[in-house]
Amino acid sequence: MATSHNIKATSRPVQGNKGASRRLRREGFIPAIVYGGHADPKSVQLEHIPIWLASQNEWFYSSILDLDLDGKNEKVLLRDMQRHPYKAQIMHMDFLRVNENEAIRLNVQLHFLNQEASPAGKTAGVVVTHELTQVEVSCLPKDLPEFIAVDLSELAVGDIVHLSQIKLPAGVEIPELKLGKEHDVAVVIAKHAREEVEEAPAASAEVPATQQAAPATAAKPAADKGKDKK
Numbered sequence: 001m002a003t004s005h006n007i008k009a010t011s012r013p014v015q016g017n018k019g020a021s022r023r024l025r026r027e028g029f030i031p032a033i034v035y036g037g038h039a040d041p042k043s044v045q046l047e048h049i050p051i052w053l054a055s056q057n058e059w060f061y062s063s064i065l066d067l068d069l070d071g072k073n074e075k076v077l078l079r080d081m082q083r084h085p086y087k088a089q090i091m092h093m094d095f096l097r098v099n100e101n102e103a104i105r106l107n108v109q110l111h112f113l114n115q116e117a118s119p120a121g122k123t124a125g126v127v128v129t130h131e132l133t134q135v136e137v138s139c140l141p142k143d144l145p146e147f148i149a150v151d152l153s154e155l156a157v158g159d160i161v162h163l164s165q166i167k168l169p170a171g172v173e174i175p176e177l178k179l180g181k182e183h184d185v186a187v188v189i190a191k192h193a194r195e196e197v198e199e200a201p202a203a204s205a206e207v208p209a210t211q212q213a214a215p216a217t218a219a220k221p222a223a224d225k226g227k228d229k230k
Helices: 018-026 046-052 176-178 222-229
Strands: 006-013 029-036 041-049 065-069 072-083 090-099 104-113 125-129 134-139 147-151 159-163 184-193
Touching: 006 046, 018 029, 029 046, 041 046, 046 090, 134 176
Parallel strands: 006 065, 029 090, 104 147
Antiparallel strands: 006 041, 029 041, 065 072, 072 090, 104 134, 125 184, 159 184
8 A cells, every 4th residue: 555755845936047946955945846647847846854864765766745835735756856966965856746546657666575584595505686676566546555575485596586476466567567478577586606716817927037128228319429430
């Protein structure tokens, strides 16, 4: 079952210059836009600190958010977030309005459970690899899960867990599986680790002094050549 979370925003005047956005960030706000849902796009601003704290949680990226915009509630999903290349700062955000009666497609995180207690997890020399850490699902907003649990308690050495083997919540499906068997990709693989023997780097052969190139002799100036002839 989907869980919603509240965030607050206020409208901002449409200004198409970078200077206005820079001023907004200096004042502690994030410029953003809300679009979709059969309504016109709307420019908004959000306080940076509470949004930054919320962005540290997994649910922020895969949950329906209750956007309190000027006192009016809109259900949205985060569609894009631009971060500063090296500062702890969010530069811009895009939110998509959600229609309760229309299916949505969104990437949801996979949570792998009971791996250490599985036969593969208890066997020495076995490596369990997670080929996927998230999967795109399709469902109505009310059925959107914050994550999908993958139970690995029965995972044995040599097992491969495919996409079609993931147990999905009611009302949720994986669109990729409708594209054919070749899209039923591996999600988890348990296999013995391969020992790779690294060849020792060949010792560089020392060149005998007799074979080393003699240092180049500096050419004498023309004036010196004339003195030698005398």
